[in-house]
Amino acid sequence: xxxxxxLWNQLAQRGTTRGADSVVHAAALAAAQPLSSxxxxxxxxxxxxxxxxxxxxxxxxxxxxxxxGAMGLxxxxxxxxxxxxxxxxxxxxxxxxxxxxxxxxxAINNEDLLAAVDIMAPKEVRSLHxxxxxxxxxxxxxxxxxxxxxxxxxxxxxxxxxxxxxETLADGYAKVTLSGTINxxxxxxxFGRMLRNATRADETTGDFDLADLSVNEADPFVMVVRxxxxxxxxxxxxxxxxxxxxxxxxxxxxxxxxxxxxxxNTPEDAANEMLRxxxxxxxxxxxxxxxxxxxxxxDYRAAFTQLMNDNLGKDSFNIAKLTSTAxxxxxxxxxxxxxxGTTDSGASWSITKNCFDISDDSAVGHMECIAAxxxxxxxxxxxxxxxxxxxDDIATLQASERDGxxxxxxxxxxxxxxxxxxxxFDRNTLAQxxxxxxxxxxxxxxxxxxxxEVPRASGARRYTLTLTxxxxxxxxxxxxxxxxxxxxxxxxxxxxEQIESSYxxxxxxxxxxxxxxxxxxxxxxxxxxxxxxxSVTIWRRANAPAQSxxxxxxxxxxxxxxxxxxxxxSDSSVGVAExxxxxxxxxxxxxxPTMLLPPTTVVAAKP
Amino acid sequence: xxxxxxxxxPLLSQLRNLYEPLRRFAAIVGRVDVEPDDLVQExxxxxxxxxxxxxxxxxxxxxxxxxxxxxxERRRNRRAEAAHIRLGAVDGVDDNYPSALSDLxxxxxxxxxxxYMVDVEGFPTQDAAQACGMSGPAxxxxxxxxxKALRGSIEMEQGR
Numbered sequence: 001x002x003x004x005x006x007l008w009n010q011l012a013q014r015g016t017t018r019g020a021d022s023v024v025h026a027a028a029l030a031a032a033q034p035l036s037s038x039x040x041x042x043x044x045x046x047x048x049x050x051x052x053x054x055x056x057x058x059x060x061x062x063x064x065x066x067x068x069g070a071m072g073l074x075x076x077x078x079x080x081x082x083x084x085x086x087x088x089x090x091x092x093x094x095x096x097x098x099x100x101x102x103x104x105x106x107a108i109n110n111e112d113l114l115a116a117v118d119i120m121a122p123k124e125v126r127s128l129h130x131x132x133x134x135x136x137x138x139x140x141x142x143x144x145x146x147x148x149x150x151x152x153x154x155x156x157x158x159x160x161x162x163x164x165x166x167e168t169l170a171d172g173y174a175k176v177t178l179s180g181t182i183n184x185x186x187x188x189x190x191f192g193r194m195l196r197n198a199t200r201a202d203e204t205t206g207d208f209d210l211a212d213l214s215v216n217e218a219d220p221f222v223m224v225v226r227x228x229x230x231x232x233x234x235x236x237x238x239x240x241x242x243x244x245x246x247x248x249x250x251x252x253x254x255x256x257x258x259x260x261x262x263x264x265n266t267p268e269d270a271a272n273e274m275l276r277x278x279x280x281x282x283x284x285x286x287x288x289x290x291x292x293x294x295x296x297x298x299d300y301r302a303a304f305t306q307l308m309n310d311n312l313g314k315d316s317f318n319i320a321k322l323t324s325t326a327x328x329x330x331x332x333x334x335x336x337x338x339x340x341g342t343t344d345s346g347a348s349w350s351i352t353k354n355c356f357d358i359s360d361d362s363a364v365g366h367m368e369c370i371a372a373x374x375x376x377x378x379x380x381x382x383x384x385x386x387x388x389x390x391x392d393d394i395a396t397l398q399a400s401e402r403d404g405x406x407x408x409x410x411x412x413x414x415x416x417x418x419x420x421x422x423x424x425f426d427r428n429t430l431a432q433x434x435x436x437x438x439x440x441x442x443x444x445x446x447x448x449x450x451x452x453e454v455p456r457a458s459g460a461r462r463y464t465l466t467l468t469x470x471x472x473x474x475x476x477x478x479x480x481x482x483x484x485x486x487x488x489x490x491x492x493x494x495x496x497e498q499i500e501s502s503y504x505x506x507x508x509x510x511x512x513x514x515x516x517x518x519x520x521x522x523x524x525x526x527x528x529x530x531x532x533x534x535s536v537t538i539w540r541r542a543n544a545p546a547q548s549x550x551x552x553x554x555x556x557x558x559x560x561x562x563x564x565x566x567x568x569x570s571d572s573s574v575g576v577a578e579x580x581x582x583x584x585x586x587x588x589x590x591x592x593p594t595m596l597l598p599p600t601t602v603v604a605a606k607p
Numbered sequence: 608x609x610x611x612x613x614x615x616x617p618l619l620s621q622l623r624n625l626y627e628p629l630r631r632f633a634a635i636v637g638r639v640d641v642e643p644d645d646l647v648q649e650x651x652x653x654x655x656x657x658x659x660x661x662x663x664x665x666x667x668x669x670x671x672x673x674x675x676x677x678x679x680e681r682r683r684n685r686r687a688e689a690a691h692i693r694l695g696a697v698d699g700v701d702d703n704y705p706s707a708l709s710d711l712x713x714x715x716x717x718x719x720x721x722x723y724m725v726d727v728e729g730f731p732t733q734d735a736a737q738a739c740g741m742s743g744p745a746x747x748x749x750x751x752x753x754x755k756a757l758r759g760s761i762e763m764e765q766g767r
Contacts, residue, residue: 007711007757008727012631015643020626023644027622027651028614435743488747498743500731527748 093230094119097166097174100224100231105159108182121225121232123293124411135422154190158183170254172226175241177219182208194434197496215246240300249303256299257292263405264289267326267333270399270406275339279319283308291400291407317343331401332412432460436496438523446524446538448473454487454526454534463524465538470518474544476511478535487528489536494521513541614655622651625666628728632670636677636720639712646673670720670738677716714756717741718749722757725750
C-alpha cells in the first residue's frame with residue numbers, strides 16, 4: 001500500500017546523487033565562467049528572479065510593490081477627473097516629435113494627468129470619455145483615493161536623464177527612441193485610507209529604467225504622429241509598432257488608410273463583414289473594418305496578415321447562419337450577433353447572446369458553453385469576484401461611424417468590457433486587492449457548528465467570528481456533487497493579519513485547524529469558485545464530528561449524506577434523491593452510522 | 608583538475624548545508640528526465656554569479672530559483688511533453704513508476720513544490736507560496752486541488 005509520505009520520499013530520492021562537495025565545486029567553477037559555459041546555459045537567465053528573499057526585506061518590497069501597484073489602480077480609477085476634461089478638447093499638440101515627448105515627460109514629472117492626456121492623439125483617446133466618467137464615480141465610492149480629482153496624491157514621479165532620438169518613418173509619423181529612468185516616490189500620508197493601510201511604510205521609492213521596455217533588442221520608443229498642426233504621442237501606433245518589432249513583421253504603410261473607402265455601409269454590415277472576413281482569413285479586409293483614426297490596423301495590414309497566418313494555422317470555419325441586430329445611438333452602435341456554422345474538422349459552432357458553443361463528436365467532444373465571464377481578460381481578477389455583471393453578452397460588438405462609414409470599434413468593444421469590470425469594482429474587491437479582508441463588508445457572523453451556505457461563484461465572502469474563550473477550531477468544506485472542493489477558508493485578525501492554519505494530510509476531510517484568541521473579531525474569508533453553493537462549517541475542535549460528511553446506509557437501503565446538519569438521501573431503486581432536514585448534531589456517534597465513506601463517494605442530490 | 612576560484616568559504620559551506628534539502632526539493636519539482644543535482648548546481652551557479660548582496664534568505668532564494676529553472680525547462684520541453692502525452696506517458700514519467708507516483712508527477716511542478724513544502728516540510732503556506740512564486744490565495748487554491756488530486760490517486764491505487 002502506498003502512503004503519501006512514501007510517495008514523496010520515492011520522488012525526493014530519485015536521480016543520481018553526486019554529493020554536496022561535487023555540486024558546490026562545479027557550481028563555483030561554472031560561476032567563474034561566462035554564462036554560456038554554464039551547464040544550464042540554455043536556460044533564460046532573465047527568467048531567474050534576482051530578488052530579495054529575506055522575510056523582512058520581502059515584506060518591505062511586497063508592500064512597496066503593492067503601493068506602486070495600488071497607485072496604478074488609483075490612477076486608473078481616478079483618471080476621470082482629469083481625462084473627462086481633457087478629452088473634450090486638445091491642447092493643440094507639440095511643435096515637433098521631440099517636444100511631444102518632452103511634454104509627456106513634464107506631465108509625468110508634475111503628475112499632471114491632464115497634461116499627459118493632452119499630448120495623446122485626440123482621436124485615439126476620445127472613446128475613453130464614458131469609461132473615465134464611470135471610473136471617477138467608482139473611485140469616489142470605493143474611497144480608493146482621498147479625492148477623485150487628485151488620483152496621484154502621494155505619488156511623486158521624476159523623469160531623469162531623458163534623452164531622445166527622432167527617426168522620421170513617413171511624413172507625419174516619427175519614432176522617438178528613449179533612454180533614461182523614472183523615479184517614483186510615494187508618501188502614504190496622502191493616500192486614501194485603505195491604500196495607506198496597505199502600504200504601511202510612510203515612504204517608498206523605486207527606479208524604473210526605460211531600457212527595461214526594450215523589445216527584440218530594439219531600444220524603447222514611442223510613436224509620435226502629426227494631427228493638424230500639432231504632434232501627439234500615439235498609444236495605438238506605439239502598441240502596433242512594438243508588436244511589429246517584437247515579431248519581426250513587415251513595416252507599416254503609414255497614412256495608407258482612406259477612411260472614406262474603408263468600413264461598411266451600416267453597423268450590421270460592419271459586424272457581418274468582419275465575421276465573414278475572419279472566416280475567409282481575409283486579414284486585410286478585417287483591418288479595413290477597424291476605424292483607422294482610432295486604431296490604425298489598416299496601416300499595419302501586412303504585418304497583421306503575416307502574424308495571423310503564422311499563428312492561426314490552416315484550420316478555418318464556415319458560416320451557415322449569420323444575423324446581426326444594431327442598436328444605434330448617434331454615430332455609435334451596439335451590434336448583437338447570432339451566428340452558427342461548422343469548422344474544417346467537422347465540429348459545429350454557434351455564437352448567440354451569451355454563449356459561444358462548439359461541439360465535435362469525433363474528437364474533443366462537447367465543449368461547455370463559454371460565457372463572457374469566462375473570457376474576462378483579467379482572469380486573475382475573477383479570484384476577487386470581479387467579473388462583468390451588467391452583461392453576459394459575448395456576441396456583442398461596438399461599432400462607430402466615421403466620415404459616413406461604419407467600423408467595428410476595437411477600443412469601444414474592449415472599453416465596454418472594461419466598463420463592465422469597473423462597474424463590478426466595489427469596496428470588497430478593493431479590500432481584497434489590497435489584502436485587507438477585514439475591510440470587506442460582512443455577510444454575517446458565524447456560529448460554531450452551524451453551516452454557512454456560500455452562493456455559487458461568489459468569489460470571496462467575509463463572515464465574522466468572535467469567541468468568548470480561546471479555542472482551537474476547524475473549518476470544513478463540503479465537496480460539491482463532483483467531489484471537488486472549489487473553495488477555501490482563511491482567517492484574518494483585526495488588522496488583516498492572516499492566521500496560519502495547519503492541515504492534516506492524512507485526514508479524509510477538507511479541514512484546517514486554527515488557533516484563535518478570545519474576544520477578537522476574526523474575519524473569516526470563504527472563497528467559492530465553483531458553480532455550486534458551498535457549505536462551510538466552523539467547529540470547536542473538541543466538538544467536531546470525525547468527518548464533516550458521513551454517508552450512512554439506512555435500513556431501507558437508501559444512502560444519506562449529512563453535511564452541517566442537512567441530509568441528502570438517495571434511493572437507488574427509484575433513482576431520485578430527496579433532501580430533508582435532520583437534527584444537527586456535534587456528536588457523530590449519535591447517528592450510529594453503519595458505513596463511513598470518504599467525501600469523494602458522496603451521493604449527489606438531484607439538482 | 609581545474610581549481611575553483613577563491614570563494615568565501617563560509618558561503619560555500621552554507622551552500623553545502625543547503626544541498627540536501629534543495630536536492631530533495633529539486634527532485635520534487637523537476638522533470639523526471641532532469642537530474643535534481645543539475646538543477647541544484649544551476650541554482651548555485653546563478654546565485655554565485657549574481658549580486659548576492661540583496662539575498663539574505665539564501666534557502667528561499669534558491670528554492671525560488673529551482674522552481675523557475677524547473678518550470679522554464681518544462682516550458683521549453685512542451686513539444687516533447689506533448690509527444691509523451693500522446694504516447695500515453697505523463698510528464699516523461701517512466702512506465703515503471705507506480706501509478707500514484709505518476710499521478711503525483713502529473714500535478715503541475717509549481718503546485719507539487721508547494722504541496723511538498725507545506726505538507727511534508729512544514730513550511731507556512733505564505734512562505735511556500737513565495738518560494739514557488741505564487742500569491743497567497745492562488746497557493747491556497749492550488750494546495751486544495753493538489754491534495755484532492757493526490758488523495759484521489761492514492762485511494763484509487765488502494766482500491767477504495
